[in-house]
């Protein structure tokens with residue numbers, strides 16, 4: 003092809019991959035910042051370690067594969083993966099969790115598949131799932147809020163010790179997340195009416211004052227960031243709306259059937275990182291369908307799986323598993339769900355015009 | 367009037383202010399014009415003049431041949447200095463048969479006799495006059511206008527959609543024409559309605575052209591058959607399929623014609639050319655063309671003679687400022703890059719753009735991130751990412767299965783792609799490969815046919831030989847038998 007005379011178009015939308023990655027980073031920044039403030043310096047240490055691991059892995063893979071390192075490293079995708087992975091980790095997790103996570107995310111789930119655009123699974127989500135399965139203890143140590151500069155917060159040195167040699171008094175600083183607590187107590191044949199009042203002060207929890215991963219607790223901030231991404235047209239509405247609506251409808255329906263057994267939709271929507279998952283992980287372009295209808299199916303599938311896993315599955319939280327499972331279904335969705343072509347039926351045949359009788363005058 | 371919506375589309379920056387506010391300037395014919403014989407879909411026109419012959423302005427130079435073709439006339443008076451091949455306004459830069467006309471500077475018209483009253487003619491006759499004037503679709507489709515009108519009359523269309531959307535960035539030639547010569551356009555619309563025998567016309571104008579909307583509305587005021595419809599500015603609203611969808615909610619069937627929906631789309635420039643042809647016996651020898659882009663000293667619209675070189679057009683607009691990163695014929699969304707400034711403008715040329723490096727946005731493609739922006743942008747409901755993936759791997763059947771033949775090359779997908787993948791380029795490549803394949807198939811079919819013919823001929827000859835031998839043998843035997851019989855009898 004003649005590179006000097008490329009074919010049309012000769013103009014371009016002011017959009018690029020680095021810009022998209024940058025906007026997503028900006029959108030997740032408030033959630034991450036809130037998490038850092040809520041859980042203090044150890045969370046920051048973990049974030050830095052994770053991001054650094056991702057960047058180093060990316061650079062190493064690119065140079066081993068003999069591809070140009072700089073443009074790909076600067077497209078921001080590895081940076082974004084690092085940040086998204088970090089906000090889905092328990093805040094005081096040890097440093098090697100971040101390093102292993104970065105390795106899983108970049109090397110195993112992305113570069114092995116052929117690099118950006120080729121991966122089947124969302125790197126951060128797959129890494130989180132792999133970590134959770136391999137290191138269940140470290141990955142479920144949920145710290146109570148220890149806000150920065152409060153008396154409870156560990157100092158700088160203590161923080162380094164927490165990140166690099168472990169938490170000394172785990173039981174004293176941690177507890178279950180709401181969803182985890184509900185599951186354990188339900189297992190002991192308690193009703194939700196007995197469980198929730200003691201643990202779940204909805205007002206405070208909804209504001210994000212509770213245990214969880216770095217970016218999990220401030221659902222409102224994640225929602226805000228997501229809506230901002232929608233407004234900037236970085237993502238489209240289909241996946242997050244379908245996912246959240248499906249969870250809400252399922253939770254609402256079962257809650258009406260048996261309020262003692264099934265938690266209310268509010269609890270489901272505002273815990274377990276649903277907003278973060280719906281707006282930041284499920285919408286990963288590479289691993290979600292490309293057509294609007296496919297995206298609706300994908301979002302609904304994520305939502306249904308989240309509810310099923312949370313309610314009947316082996317883990318109290320289901321967002322990461324649900325997204326990874328639906329990632330696997332994406333090629334299938336994209337194969338079977340295609341848009342209708344202009345002038346053709348869904349089956350691809352020429353579509354006859356239903357034309358008003360000629361001479362009716364006022365046709366259009 | 368109720369408007370519908372078309373799918374997809376994009377909002378490229380307009381850049382129309384560069385040339386929108388200067389009045390149309392008439393460019394006198396340059397010393398030499400290069401007039402291609404094929405400025406339209408179909409067969410090239412056949413020259414009716416000889417080298418050395420002097421011609422008047424408006425005189426027939428070459429006559430359309432066959433069912434689909436268009437005649438070509440002299441844009442000015444002068445001498446035919448050559449008939450041969452010359453660079454054509456096409457990306458290949460391959461030469462096309464061209465008549466070279468050296469102007470005598472007098473711009474002397476042929477004796478013209480305008481029709482007293484075109485509406486006294488039968489509708490078919492209007493089409494004949496339109497064909498004689500060499501009018502083709504001026505929005506870039508280049509299809510002979512008379513033929514399109516005749517087919518549409520036979521298909522009994524109920525609406526003539528006059529396309530004044532002008533959705534391409536930078537282009538303002540239709541805008542200026544509508545602002546300055548609205549009455550002529552509306553007269554042309556009436557003539558076309560008459561030729562079509564259709565009850566109504568709608569003139570579609572994008573809402574970013576308020577002055578054109580005002581002047582066109584005023585020009586068709588009081589005419590119950592014609593009205594102006596303001597359509598939202600979104601590319602490609604001016605594409606025929608999308609305009610029909612916008613106006614009627616109907617889709618042109620795949621493989622069918624726009625008129626299957628009862629609507630015929632013609633450009634405002636075509637309407638104006640029809641007006642001139644029938645009222646002033648003025649064949650299509652000039653047109654309004656937008657000369658714009660950051661590298662043009664004085665961007666504006668010219669009424670320029672067909673066959674003027676891009677070099678002359680740029681020169682008449684004050685020349686070039688700085689370096690041209692891209693030289694285009696047409697708008698930035700669908701225009702052709704030009705290999706040289708020594709390329710003539712033709713009947714379908716709506717603009718010439720000289721873009722600076724900053725405007726041309728030369729970028730390097732990066733891998734597809736499957737973001738689906740191309741799918742959202744496609745007005746035809748295609749999946750450009752899948753199509754390009756297959757085209758790139760020479761999987762032509764795969765590209766076809768994803769709708770390659772339905773793609774209108776509008777460029778919306780590539781415009782929207784954040785990875786800057788030249789999607790349309792892959793589609794063009796695949797189409798080229800398909801055509802080559804078809805040609806090769808055609809050729810091998812033809813060879814096979816000839817071979818079979820030859821074999822049949824040989825077989826027939828062989829058969830004849832065998833039959834002749836058998837006949838001879840039989841005759842011999844008969845003769846022998848007769849002889850023997852005679853012998854026995856004796």
Ligand code: SF4
Pocket residue numbers: 292733734735736737738739740741750751779782783784785786787
């Ligand atoms: S817009 Fe570009 S990057 Fe996005 S899916 Fe289409 S081809 Fe891929």
Ligand code: SF4
Pocket residue numbers: 743744745746747748749750772773774775776777778779780789790
């Ligand atoms: S160029 Fe083809 S594939 Fe791309 S948007 Fe236009 S019609 Fe769709």
